Amino acid sequence: MDMQTVSLSRIVEELVPEMVPFLTEQELQLSIVLRDGLAELHPEDAVEIVHQSIYELQKQVMLH
Numbered sequence: 552m553d554m555q556t557v558s559l560s561r562i563v564e565e566l567v568p569e570m571v572p573f574l575t576e577q578e579l580q581l582s583i584v585l586r587d588g589l590a591e592l593h594p595e596d597a598v599e600i601v602h603q604s605i606y607e608l609q610k611q612v613m614l615h
Contacts, residue, residue, distance in 0.1 A: 555556065555588040559604055573599035578605060 560579035563570050571579070581604050585592065592600075 553588040555585045556582055557585060557589055559583055559601065562592065562597050562600060565589070566592060566594045567568065567601070570598075570601060574601070574605075578608060 559581040560584060561576070562585075563574065563579070566607065578601075583600060583604065603606070
């Protein structure tokens with residue numbers, strides 16, 4: 552396994568740049584650990600990561 556930590560902004564900018572305007576700065580700065588590295592991601596993977604990241608961030612906000 553080639554684990555890699557990248558920012559959500561890097562994932563979005565490389566795979567689904569059309570989503571950038573819809574994300575907040577806080578969301579874009581999230582650190583994401585990729586099990587197989589960025590090179591193995593596909594656009595549909597990036598969309599799923601964005602959805603899950605937003606969900607987790609909103610869940611944290613609700614708990615505080």
